[in-house]
Amino acid sequence: MHRIARNRLAAALVVCLALTGSAVSTRAQDSEATTAAKLRDAALKDGWGYRFLEGLTTEIGQRLAGTPAEARAAVWAEKALKAAGFDTVERESFPMTAWLRGEETASVVAPAPQALVVTALGGSVATPKQGVTAEIALFRRYSDLLAAAPQSLAGKIAVVTQRMPRVMDGGAYGAANPIRRKGPSEAAKRGAVAYLLRSLGTDNHRLAHAGATNYEADAPRIPAAALSNPDADQLERLAARGKVTVHLVLTPHSEENARSWTVSAQLNGSARPDEIVLIGAHLDSWDLGTGAIDDGAGDAIVAAAGRLIAQLKTRPKRSLRVVLFGAEEMDYSGPAYAKAHAAEVPHIVLAAESDFGARKIYAWQKPIGSAKTGFVATLADTLTPLEIFLAPQPALRSGDDIAPLRKLGVPVIAMRQNGLDYFDIHHTADDTFDKIDRAELDQNIAAWAAMAYLAAQSDLDFRKLAADAER
Amino acid sequence: MHRIARNRLAAALVVCLALTGSAVSTRAQDSEATTAAKLRDAALKDGWGYRFLEGLTTEIGQRLAGTPAEARAAVWAEKALKAAGFDTVERESFPMTAWLRGEETASVVAPAPQALVVTALGGSVATPKQGVTAEIALFRRYSDLLAAAPQSLAGKIAVVTQRMPRVMDGGAYGAANPIRRKGPSEAAKRGAVAYLLRSLGTDNHRLAHAGATNYEADAPRIPAAALSNPDADQLERLAARGKVTVHLVLTPHSEENARSWTVSAQLNGSARPDEIVLIGAHLDSWDLGTGAIDDGAGDAIVAAAGRLIAQLKTRPKRSLRVVLFGAEEMDYSGPAYAKAHAAEVPHIVLAAESDFGARKIYAWQKPIGSAKTGFVATLADTLTPLEIFLAPQPALRSGDDIAPLRKLGVPVIAMRQNGLDYFDIHHTADDTFDKIDRAELDQNIAAWAAMAYLAAQSDLDFRKLAADAER
Numbered sequence: 057m058h059r060i061a062r063n064r065l066a067a068a069l070v071v072c073l074a075l076t077g078s079a080v081s082t083r084a085q086d087s088e089a090t091t092a093a094k095l096r097d098a099a100l101k102d103g104w105g106y107r108f109l110e111g112l113t114t115e116i117g118q119r120l121a122g123t124p125a126e127a128r129a130a131v132w133a134e135k136a137l138k139a140a141g142f143d144t145v146e147r148e149s150f151p152m153t154a155w156l157r158g159e160e161t162a163s164v165v166a167p168a169p170q171a172l173v174v175t176a177l178g179g180s181v182a183t184p185k186q187g188v189t190a191e192i193a194l195f196r197r198y199s200d201l202l203a204a205a206p207q208s209l210a211g212k213i214a215v216v217t218q219r220m221p222r223v224m225d226g227g228a229y230g231a232a233n234p235i236r237r238k239g240p241s242e243a244a245k246r247g248a249v250a251y252l253l254r255s256l257g258t259d260n261h262r263l264a265h266a267g268a269t270n271y272e273a274d275a276p277r278i279p280a281a282a283l284s285n286p287d288a289d290q291l292e293r294l295a296a297r298g299k300v301t302v303h304l305v306l307t308p309h310s311e312e313n314a315r316s317w318t319v320s321a322q323l324n325g326s327a328r329p330d331e332i333v334l335i336g337a338h339l340d341s342w343d344l345g346t347g348a349i350d351d352g353a354g355d356a357i358v359a360a361a362g363r364l365i366a367q368l369k370t371r372p373k374r375s376l377r378v379v380l381f382g383a384e385e386m387d388y389s390g391p392a393y394a395k396a397h398a399a400e401v402p403h404i405v406l407a408a409e410s411d412f413g414a415r416k417i418y419a420w421q422k423p424i425g426s427a428k429t430g431f432v433a434t435l436a437d438t439l440t441p442l443e444i445f446l447a448p449q450p451a452l453r454s455g456d457d458i459a460p461l462r463k464l465g466v467p468v469i470a471m472r473q474n475g476l477d478y479f480d481i482h483h484t485a486d487d488t489f490d491k492i493d494r495a496e497l498d499q500n501i502a503a504w505a506a507m508a509y510l511a512a513q514s515d516l517d518f519r520k521l522a523a524d525a526e527r
Numbered sequence: 528m529h530r531i532a533r534n535r536l537a538a539a540l541v542v543c544l545a546l547t548g549s550a551v552s553t554r555a556q557d558s559e560a561t562t563a564a565k566l567r568d569a570a571l572k573d574g575w576g577y578r579f580l581e582g583l584t585t586e587i588g589q590r591l592a593g594t595p596a597e598a599r600a601a602v603w604a605e606k607a608l609k610a611a612g613f614d615t616v617e618r619e620s621f622p623m624t625a626w627l628r629g630e631e632t633a634s635v636v637a638p639a640p641q642a643l644v645v646t647a648l649g650g651s652v653a654t655p656k657q658g659v660t661a662e663i664a665l666f667r668r669y670s671d672l673l674a675a676a677p678q679s680l681a682g683k684i685a686v687v688t689q690r691m692p693r694v695m696d697g698g699a700y701g702a703a704n705p706i707r708r709k710g711p712s713e714a715a716k717r718g719a720v721a722y723l724l725r726s727l728g729t730d731n732h733r734l735a736h737a738g739a740t741n742y743e744a745d746a747p748r749i750p751a752a753a754l755s756n757p758d759a760d761q762l763e764r765l766a767a768r769g770k771v772t773v774h775l776v777l778t779p780h781s782e783e784n785a786r787s788w789t790v791s792a793q794l795n796g797s798a799r800p801d802e803i804v805l806i807g808a809h810l811d812s813w814d815l816g817t818g819a820i821d822d823g824a825g826d827a828i829v830a831a832a833g834r835l836i837a838q839l840k841t842r843p844k845r846s847l848r849v850v851l852f853g854a855e856e857m858d859y860s861g862p863a864y865a866k867a868h869a870a871e872v873p874h875i876v877l878a879a880e881s882d883f884g885a886r887k888i889y890a891w892q893k894p895i896g897s898a899k900t901g902f903v904a905t906l907a908d909t910l911t912p913l914e915i916f917l918a919p920q921p922a923l924r925s926g927d928d929i930a931p932l933r934k935l936g937v938p939v940i941a942m943r944q945n946g947l948d949y950f951d952i953h954h955t956a957d958d959t960f961d962k963i964d965r966a967e968l969d970q971n972i973a974a975w976a977a978m979a980y981l982a983a984q985s986d987l988d989f990r991k992l993a994a995d996a997e998r
Contacts, residue, residue: 117761490760
């Protein structure tokens with residue numbers, strides 16, 4: 057499949073680059089289009105981003121927020137960005153409470169003794185050291201749990217086995233998220249002593265998907281973990297036969313006063329350096345894999361895009377800032393950045409984040425209010441040879457790290473990746489470098505380099521366009 | 528992919544069943560062809576085998592040889608076979624030394640601390656409780672390890688990362704087997720303190736593949752484990768950068784005086800009951816998954832085939848024996864059976880084993896010396912609608928459980944399954960029921976039912992034909 061994708065991409069480029077060349081000269085509005093096309097084409101044969109990702113995932117590996125591994129990654133990234141030709145590189149820290157995985161085992165005690173594969177949800181409290189053993193109450197739909205009466209789960213382990221559908225744009229993840237984020241508190245309100253959910257994942261491997269949960273203030277905090285998909289199937293089959301008793305041991309702990317790190321690198325604008333185009337990704341990862349698709353790929357994409365622009369003879373008019381956020385998986389990064397950089401936020405004219413893996417971009421979304429601008433026309437033409445189309449809807453959101461900036465009035469632009477297999481790997485031990493297809497990663501870098509350059513070179517007031525459109 | 532396979536099979540059957548009907552009536556040699564075709568067609572809509580496999584993998588789960596789980600499986604299978612209408616069902620035990628997995632963890636200590644996914648090889652000795660920590664000596668080819676000088680690995684952990692190719696008939700497994708079976712002793716002879724190999728698997732998941740090893744008498748016994756494929760990749764990348772130190776903890780132990788179980792069920796022949804056609808599979812499994820493709824599927828195939836023949840109005844001329852072997856993974860089953868049933872071996876006229884998963888059969892191999900017989904012609908015609916062709920070479924071997932019988936003069940017949948993804952799952956935690964495609968399993972049962980019936984009904988002296996051909 058990778059080989060076919062690579063060949064198709066190559067064939068399309070041979071045809072389309074020729075077409076673009078003539079299209080650009082026909083339009084011939086400006087040299088920006090030519091420069092953007094050159095950046096795009098250079099990215100496709102550059103390879104720096106792929107090597108960056110190989111280095112990060114090999115020399116650091118997992119980068120759990122607030123741990124020494126994440127701190128090592130920040131030092132590693134700072135060094136790599138300094139070598140990449142940015143004007144300034146900064147590494148700054150912020151406080152957080154770290155959450156550290158402990159032992160995590162589960163098993164069916166009766167009627168058919170067997171091991172289950174689970175992983176604790178981020179933020180979960182621990183079970184007693186000897187674990188909890190209880191009958192399960194299994195719900196095939198989350199709504200059935202929500203419909204359960206108060207105390208109907210007293211003394212039981214609640215299990216939700218609703219399956220998340222496989223969709224290209226990842227939209228099913230948002231819809232399923234409450235099962236993980238809110239399920240533990242909803243189960244606890246009904247008397248449950250622990251909570252298990254079918255992993256929010258589309259694979260069928262014996263690897264559970266991690267991810268953070270959020271306890272509500274008015275419910276007891278109960279231990280919570282995700283089952284691998286085959287284990288959720290197994291509990292469904294056993295529960296269909298009668299009563300099932302499960303034993304669960306989780307021993308995570310939290311560390312107050314931990315610190316996470318943000319690494320940012322900037323190219324100072326040649327005409328209006330105080331205006332900032334921000335492209336970001338997150339540097340932290342879950343601890344089970346090595347954070348290749350989530351989100352080492354995003355780090356590689358934005359860093360490589362910035363590096364290519366740094367190699368131009370002249371800086372774009374605006375400043376371009378590459379930000380590698382810390383502690384995204386623990387929900388700290390976006391708010392921490394918006395707070396620490398509050399004074400700068402009014403100067404961020406456009407922002408975007410890459411945090412959905414390393415598969416090809418198939419569509420992009422323009423900033424709100426920019427529909428009839430030369431910026432959109434030129435970027436659309438530049439991206440067409442990469443097999444990327446302009447989606448009809450403008451970008452309403454980008455990654456989670458950007459969301460707080462968006463709320464503060466920063467418009468966003470979005471590159472939409474093929475996420476069909478993203479949730480096969482996301483938050484599992486399988487998130488490793490071998491899953492990366494270099495041609496697809498390079499296509500991302502090509503698109504981001506062109507987009508970031510054109511945005512930084514543009515004279516458009518994206519903030520005003522967005523504000524006018526949203527009025 | 529499964530859906531497509533299912534639809535294609537269904538479409539092929541619609542066309543081919545009609546064709547076969549006329550082919551049979553044109554040939555019209557005997558009613559056996561008609562009965563075999565009816566068995567085949569009944570199997571495709573029966574569903575008993577699929578339910579058998581669902582039950583075994585759900586109600587028992589893993590069935591490690593010599594453990595209470597394997598004993599429970601034997602009781603379970605005895606009950607299922609009794610309910611299936613066989614004339615006699617027997618459950619017999621034999622002595623063995625059981626091997627039980629303990630803790631198994633590994634990590635890179637330097638230069639980049641990170642966890643590694645490993646699983647102990649069956650039969651491996653334990654490390655000291657605190658583990659071993661040593662520099663690795665990494666070999667990308669097994670032959671490079673064999674070429675290493677005596678004592679050149681002194682104090683080191685030997686790591687072999689040679690990759691097993693993906694091939695349809697599974698032939699690459701035999702070629703790679705010495706890396707697991709003999710590697711630990713070869714490394715120990717050169718001074719190594721422990722041994723790691725890249726899993727003999729074709730997947731890229733963070734799940735290591737179990738499997739037995741065999742220590743040689745003249746080498747120290749060192750702890751040995753398999754790395755998941757992505758972890759082997761990671762060690763290759765780290766070793767390319769310089770010295771790598773690994774920490775390994777394995778705490779398996781052996782139990783003398785354990786027992787394994789063989790379960791067999793027989794339909795007594797209506798004309799020559801002392802002549803036996805034996806079809807088998809193995810009931811034990813590795814402990815990481817639930818033994819669905821290895822070899823619950825084989826159990827389901829031969830049991831379901833036997834059950835369909837039991838439903839005929841009259842028994843075939845010869846006896847048909849279904850044998851579910853114990854402790855195959857630990858190398859006990861075949862020899863134990865041949866020894867316990869030594870007096871019967873001269874009466875076994877033909878044998879076959881299903882032990883290569885649950886994908887479609889694409890070819891079959893006739894017994895040696897039977898080329899120009901009506902048995903082969905009729906069976907070939909019966910299997911054609913299932914998209915199974917007659918391979919040019921006769922069957923020289925069947926499964927490992929049958930090998931000792933083969934050496935004692937029992938000819939074999941072979942059904943060859945598509946094994947392209949067999950080694951993605953084989954011996955891993957991923958070997959679970961969800962991997963089974965019912966249409967493909969049913970195709971196997973259809974072929975085995977037809978084959979077993981025609982062999983048991985045949986007047987051919989397969990032993991004599993084979994002996995004459997091999998003279």
